[in-house]
Amino acid sequence: MTDHTLYLLRHGETEFNVEGRYQGQRDSALTDRGRDQARAHGALLKTLIAEPESWRVVASPLGRTMATARIVCAELGLPEDAIETDARLKEIAFGEWEGSTPAEIQARHPEAWAARCADRWHHVRPGGESFALLAARIGAYLRDVLGNTIVVGHGGAGRVLRGLYGRLSEDQIVTLEEPQDAIHRLAQGTITRIDHGEGG
DSSP states (O other): OOSSOEEEEEOOOBHHHHHTOOOTTSOOOBOHHHHHHHHHHHHHHHHHOSOGGGSEEEEOSSHHHHHHHHHHHHHHTOOGGGEEEOGGGSOOOOGGGTTOOHHHHHHHOHHHHHHHHHOTTTOOOTTSOOHHHHHHHHHHHHHTOOSSEEEEEOHHHHHHHHHHHTTOOHHHHTTOOOOSSEEEEEETTEEEEEETTTOO
């Protein structure tokens, strides 16, 4: 979809991540571990990119991604105003489920939860989105990529971005991992996971 190289990373761990709560487009602060993960993202990128100033840094405008992007930029020696935002990179909207755990949702909305389990790609969360809707806006972003870019995003949205780039099936995309301790390089049609500490 793009001839450019993308380094895709997920925001650092948040309080909701620790509690096992769906975040969606609602925000939760980075934990100390999350800030350490963001610093590790930046340190790893410093070993991978010779001239960071020649790269774009594009982030979802949500608080946890912006906080991560600011830490990454500091590690790369880039100013905060180097960060661009693109609303298409926002996490999938979980609507009424945001802030709840899977167990809480199953107890309160058993029929909707069953529908979600039966068709994870097309099920629209109450008041939110489906992965199919998310894929439409992520696909639009990928078609518009200009230049080599560091993308600071989310778990679900990152899965879809990698899946679309790699031309994976819907079932494959929804089961992809969502690491907070690794970066994915998307280049020449190939996706490579690079864990913190690997470099090169």
